[in-house]
Amino acid sequence: MHDERLARLAEWAAGRPRGPHTLELGLTMACNADCAFCWRQHPDTKLVGGTLTAARWRGILDEAREMDVRYVRVIGEGEPLLPDAPEVLRHVKRLGLRAFLCSNGTLFTRELVQDLVGFGWDWVSLSVEGPDAATHDALVRKSGAFERIVWAAKRFAHVKRALGSDRPGLNFGMALTTRNWRRVPEVLTLAAETGVHAVNLEPITVNSPESTSLKLSAEQARIFVEEVVPRVLEEGRRLGVRSNAGS
Numbered sequence: 001m002h003d004e005r006l007a008r009l010a011e012w013a014a015g016r017p018r019g020p021h022t023l024e025l026g027l028t029m030a031c032n033a034d035c036a037f038c039w040r041q042h043p044d045t046k047l048v049g050g051t052l053t054a055a056r057w058r059g060i061l062d063e064a065r066e067m068d069v070r071y072v073r074v075i076g077e078g079e080p081l082l083p084d085a086p087e088v089l090r091h092v093k094r095l096g097l098r099a100f101l102c103s104n105g106t107l108f109t110r111e112l113v114q115d116l117v118g119f120g121w122d123w124v125s126l127s128v129e130g131p132d133a134a135t136h137d138a139l140v141r142k143s144g145a146f147e148r149i150v151w152a153a154k155r156f157a158h159v160k161r162a163l164g165s166d167r168p169g170l171n172f173g174m175a176l177t178t179r180n181w182r183r184v185p186e187v188l189t190l191a192a193e194t195g196v197h198a199v200n201l202e203p204i205t206v207n208s209p210e211s212t213s214l215k216l217s218a219e220q221a222r223i224f225v226e227e228v229v230p231r232v233l234e235e236g237r238r239l240g241v242r243s244n245a246g247s
């Protein structure tokens with residue numbers, strides 16, 4: 001992957017511009033959650049409703065393939081699992097592209113999990129903001145969200161076993177806040193219990209009074225680095241769950 005990107009940059013430098021290697025698709029800005037730290041909380045954010053048709057998204061993907069795009073990241077402007085999303089995701093793999101999906105994890109169905117495993121989707125990131133429903137649901141301000149995510153992770157593991165597939169790889173994405181920063185080792189345990197391979201820690205977007213109150217203080221950040229990170233790394237080794245805690 002990196003070699004391919006470097007080769008393209010070298011061609012640009014030599015005056016032979018190439019198409020992009022990676023395409024990021026934000027299928028919609030709408031979301032069924034209301035995370036206290038979401039970028040959408042900024043008072044100046046103007047949310048545009050709706051989305052393009054599945055046919056238009058397929059056309060964009062066809063154009064990307066013609067430009068030699070190799071990697072498609074379906075990411076969260078909002079929550080991408082719209083009703084038409086399965087058709088769009090299927091088209092990504094029909095074109096032979098490497099594929100990543102970031103979701104808040106609440107809208108997977110048995111059919112969608114079966115489809116994604118069946119057509120070889122490469123990687124799925126599920127947002128998990130704590131090791132239990134009380135912590136997670138309060139941060140994303142959606143009752144029942146944690147239960148749905150755990151169901152989705154376990155369902156992926158089950159279908160992958162049934163179909164003898166190691167794809168998609170799974171990770172939990174966790175935004176560090178004042179309400180969950182000490183709980184990361186427990187999220188690694190949850191990952192191990194649900195067949196998830198990695199936990200990626202992310203900073204929050206600080207752009208509103210509420211998100212400001214969720215930002216770690218300098219003292220909390222110091223304790224996190226000195227005390228929590230070593231425990232996370234130790235747990236990761238013990239459980240076989242990767243994380244970016246040490247980087």
Ligand code: SF4
Nearest residue numbers: 031033035038078104
């Ligand atoms: S799931 Fe993502 S897009 Fe939705 S509210 Fe939370 S951070 Fe924002």
